[in-house]
Amino acid sequence: xxxxxxxxxxxxxxxxxxxxxxxxxxxxxxxxxxxxxxxxxxxxxxxxxxxxxxxxxxxxxxxxxxxxxxxxxxxxxxxxxxxxxxxxxxxxxxxxxxxxxxxxxxxxxxxxxxxxxxxxxxxxxxxxxxxxxxxxxxxxxxxxxxxxxxxxxxxxxxxxxxxxxxxxxxxxxxxxxxxxxxxxxxxxxxxxxxxxxxxxxxxxxxxxxxxxxxxxxxxxxxxxxxxxxxxxxxxxxxxxxxxxxxxxxxxxxxxxxxxxxxxxxxxxxxxxxxxxxxxxxxxxxxxxxxxxxxxxxxxxxxxxxxxxxxxxxxxxx
Amino acid sequence: xxxxxxxxxxxxxxxxxxxxxxxxxxxxxxxxxxxxxxxxxxxxxxxxxxxxxxxxxxxxxxxxxxxxxxxxxxxxxxxxxxxxxxxxxxxxxxxxxxxxxxxxxxxxxxxxxxxxxxxxxxxxxxxxxxxxxxxxxxxxxxxxxxxxxxxxxxxxxxxxxxxxxxxxxxxxxxxxxxxxxxxxxxxxxxxxxxxxxxxxxxxxxxxxxxxxxxxxxxxxxxxxxxxxxxxxxxxxxxxxxxxxxxxxxxxxxxxxxxxxxxxxxxxxxxxxxx
Numbered sequence: 060x061x062x063x064x065x066x067x068x069x070x071x072x073x074x075x076x077x078x079x080x081x082x083x084x085x086x087x088x089x090x091x092x093x094x095x096x097x098x099x100x101x102x103x104x105x106x107x108x109x110x111x112x113x114x115x116x117x118x119x120x121x122x123x124x125x126x127x128x129x130x131x132x133x134x135x136x137x138x139x140x141x142x143x144x145x146x147x148x149x150x151x152x153x154x155x156x157x158x159x160x161x162x163x164x165x166x167x168x169x170x171x172x173x174x175x176x177x178x179x180x181x182x183x184x185x186x187x188x189x190x191x192x193x194x195x196x197x198x199x200x201x202x203x204x205x206x207x208x209x210x211x212x213x214x215x216x217x218x219x220x221x222x223x224x225x226x227x228x229x230x231x232x233x234x235x236x237x238x239x240x241x242x243x244x245x246x247x248x249x250x251x252x253x254x255x256x257x258x259x260x261x262x263x264x265x266x267x268x269x270x271x272x273x274x275x276x277x278x279x280x281x282x283x284x285x286x287x288x289x290x291x292x293x294x295x296x297x298x299x300x301x302x303x304x305x306x307x308x309x310x311x312x313x314x315x316x317x318x319x320x321x322x323x324x325x326x327x328x329x330x331x332x333x334x335x336x337x338x339x340x341x342x343x344x345x346x347x348x349x350x351x352x353x354x355x356x357x358x359x360x361x362x363x364x365x366x367x368x369x370x371x372x373x374x375x376x
Numbered sequence: 377x378x379x380x381x382x383x384x385x386x387x388x389x390x391x392x393x394x395x396x397x398x399x400x401x402x403x404x405x406x407x408x409x410x411x412x413x414x415x416x417x418x419x420x421x422x423x424x425x426x427x428x429x430x431x432x433x434x435x436x437x438x439x440x441x442x443x444x445x446x447x448x449x450x451x452x453x454x455x456x457x458x459x460x461x462x463x464x465x466x467x468x469x470x471x472x473x474x475x476x477x478x479x480x481x482x483x484x485x486x487x488x489x490x491x492x493x494x495x496x497x498x499x500x501x502x503x504x505x506x507x508x509x510x511x512x513x514x515x516x517x518x519x520x521x522x523x524x525x526x527x528x529x530x531x532x533x534x535x536x537x538x539x540x541x542x543x544x545x546x547x548x549x550x551x552x553x554x555x556x557x558x559x560x561x562x563x564x565x566x567x568x569x570x571x572x573x574x575x576x577x578x579x580x581x582x583x584x585x586x587x588x589x590x591x592x593x594x595x596x597x598x599x600x601x602x603x604x605x606x607x608x609x610x611x612x613x614x615x616x617x618x619x620x621x622x623x624x625x626x627x628x629x630x631x632x633x634x635x636x637x638x639x640x641x642x643x644x645x646x647x648x649x650x
Contacts, residue, residue, distance in 0.1 A: 213517050220523045227516035239504035243492045250494050 136162050136171065140370045142187035147194035151210045156181045156225075159198055159206040161188055161370055163350065163358045165256065165312035166218040167205035172308040173222045176344040179229050189367040219249065219309065226305065234305035241299075245306040248289065248298055252310055254282050259313050263320040267363045276325055283329045286310075290331035296338050303342050311339055319355040424471035425461055428487045433458045435498075436475055436483040438465055440634055442533070442588035443495040444482035445624065449584040450499045453620045456506050496526065496585060503581065511581035518575070522582040525574050528561050529586045536589055539596060540635060555601045559608055562586075566607035572614050579618055587615055595631040 140161065141148075151157045158174065160167040160183050174181045186195055191202045199206045199216050207215040207224065215224045226234045235242050258279040265272035289298065298306045314336055317323045326332050339345050354373035361369035428434045435451065437444040437460050451458045463472055468479050476483045476493045484492040484501065492501050503511045513519050535558065539551045565574060574582040590612055593599055602609045615621050630649040637648055 209517075211517075215517070215520045215524070217524060217527050220520050220527070223523070224516050224520040227519065239501050240486075240490050240492070242504065243497050243501040246497045246500070247492070247494060250497075 136160055136183040136185060137374055138183065138185055139374055140185040140187035141192050141195075142190035142367070143192055145192045145194075147192070147197075148184055150212065151182070151208050153210040154180060155210065157208045158183050159186055159195070159204050159208070161185050161204055162373075163355065163362075163370070164188075164204055165316060168312035168315075168348065169218045169309055170205040170207065170221045170225070171348055172311065172344055173225045173234060173305070175347060176234060176308060177225060177229050177231055179225060185370065187367060187370050189365070189370070222305065222309065234308065236299065236304065245299055245304070248306050249309060251285055251289070252282075255279070255310075255313050258282065259316065259320060259322065262322045263359075266321050267359070272322075276322060279322065279325050280328065283325055283332055287329040287332050290335060296335065298335070303339070303344075307335075307339060308344070311345060314339070315345075315349065316355075319352055319359065422469045422471075424469070424474075427489065428459070428485050430487045431457060432487065433502075434461060434485040435459075436461050436463050436472065436481050436485070438462055438481050440626075440631065441465075441481055442592070443480075445588040445591075445626075446495045446585050447482040447484065447498045447502070448624055449587065449620060450502050450511060450581070452623060453511060453579075453584060454502060454506050454508050456502060499581065499585060511584065513575065513580065522575055522580070525562070525565055525582050526585055528565070529558070532558050532586070532589055536592055536596065536598075539598065540592075541639070552598070552601060555598065556604065559601055559605050563605035563608050566611060572611060574611070579615070579620075583611075583615060584620075587621060590615070591626045592631070594628050595626075595635060 148157075156174075156179060158167070158170055158181055160171065162185060171183075173179075186192070186202075186204055188202075188204070196202050198208065198214055203216065205216065205218055205221055207221045215221050223235070235245060258275055262272045262275045262279060265275060286298075293300075295301050297303050298310065314326075317325065326336065340349070351373070358369050358372040361372055425434075433451075433456060435444070435447055435458055437448065439462060448460070450456075463469070463481055465481065473479050475485060475491055478493070480493065482493065482495055482498055484498045486492075492498050500512065512522060532555070535551060535555050539548060539555070542548055542551065562574075566572075569576070571577050573579050574586070593601065593612075602612065627649070633648045
């Protein structure tokens with residue numbers, strides 16, 4: 060079973076690499092939705108309405124584009140961002156939940172992991188964070204992602220709140236434990252993690268700006284030591300026990316980014332954490348959402364050049 | 377801590393860090409109700425308490441700590457049998473770090489020796505682990521709404537502590553304006569919901585979680601900060617009328633006396649009001 064998943068993972072990477080070679084044509088944002096069934100099978104792309112910025116009908120373009128999309132990788136979110144001037148999306152169809160996201164955002168990544176892990180039917184709308192659509196501020200007061208929107212027009216934001224909401228609201232596999240004390244433990248562990256996002260981001264920025272980040276890396280290593288201690292004390296593979304659970308998914312996005320951020324050596328002295336990373340990469344959900352390293356680097360390059368096209372890097376359309 | 381935009385998020389400091397700023401207090405709990413045993417001040421050199429008896433839950437607390445107050449309110453609201461041990465935060469007993477490595481209150485300890493800390497986590501734990509009235513809604517969306525309101529409250533505690541520290545010194549109009557801005561956010565919630573309380577027509581978890589800081593307003597002479605937020609003002613009045621809230625009152629004069637001595641770093645602060 061594990062081997063099959065790993066193979067799937069490799070296939071994904073191969074497909075994602077091919078994506079990079081598709082010429083990126085500057086098309087208008089359109090057909091920016093891909094819906095997924097619970098089994099992960101792709102459904103046809105739904106066109107939301109008149110495409111942004113065009114009076115010219117581009118039904119054919121849409122068709123060609125959607126054909127190409129069906130041949131693409133397994134990611135459910137490989138769609139162009141919506142930016143300023145885009146038409147607001149319509150209401151969320153019943154039976155589906157919508158996620159406003161961005162392909163490279165670690166916070167949104169948490170929510171995508173939970174949606175996948177629980178097999179929840181969802182659609183993804185990616186937002187251009189440097190050029191936010193005006194309508195997006197009706198979804199979140201400060202235009203942040205991730206935001207969940209359901210067919211009752213209810214909006215949920217803050218990644219941890221969104222993840223807990225999904226676990227509560229949807230049946231099937233529970234990612235948080237049932238036991239109140241074990242639930243509290245996972246939440247206390249999350250508190251222990253709170254410096255990591257900021258520190259990893261600061262390291263990234265420092266490195267990209269050619270600044271020394273020795274002190275930052277030291278601080279990050281200290282945080283990782285704390286997490287190492289937890290794993291050592293628990294003597295379990297995952298942070299919630301011997302099976303992957305919510306807390307592992309909440310931590311994961313930043314560990315996936317260590318390499319592309321250039322700070323993978325921060326886990327050099329934390330063997331249990333390295334084992335956890337390896338175990339996470341075996342998880343089918345984590346695997347299905349792994350971002351190709353070159354795509355990520357391409358995004359980072361453009362992002363640090365303040366290029367608003369950064370968020371769409373690697374898309375063939 | 378909840379996440380947000382990857383580009384602009386900043387870390388949220390642990391709320392409990394603020395409690396270490398408070399001096400210790402000798403406690404002979406004058407407000408002891410039948411459920412609270414006499415809380416004894418535990419300080420450096422004191423013997424560690426024994427295990428928690430079955431049928432009881434213990435809370436390590438401090439009389440004037442707003443974070444710990446959240447937990448006390450929930451314990452009372454749910455009618456949970458508990459004992460209180462107050463900790464000398466200025467002179468912490470060594471054994472207390474075994475209860476919480478951060479050495480902060482509140483901490484819950486069960487008869488199984490399980491330890492839970494971070495005030496919001498303790499409150500949610502109590503709601504889940506104990507029967508009776510649920511303080512958090514059962515509906516996942518309503519529960520998420522309470523947590524989103526809680527997030528939008530998150531800047532208030534540090535603003536009020538900053539105000540406390542600045543009092544009688546520099547100009548506070550900037551801080552007052554910031555506080556006013558935060559209160560406007562809360563006002564908007566009440567206006568949109570058209571209910572008295574933050575969770576609906578009756579008091580629930582979110583109200584207890586944010587209440588302790590509103591108790592400070594009068595003592596800090598910040599009542600004007602709710603002048604332009606009528607719903608919030610009404611909410612405060614309704615909270616004061618709640619039997620649970622009024623069973624754990626914070627006397628304005630006592631609080632002011634404590635603040636006064638605290639700002640002077642007086643060792644007498646712990647005895648104030650006793």
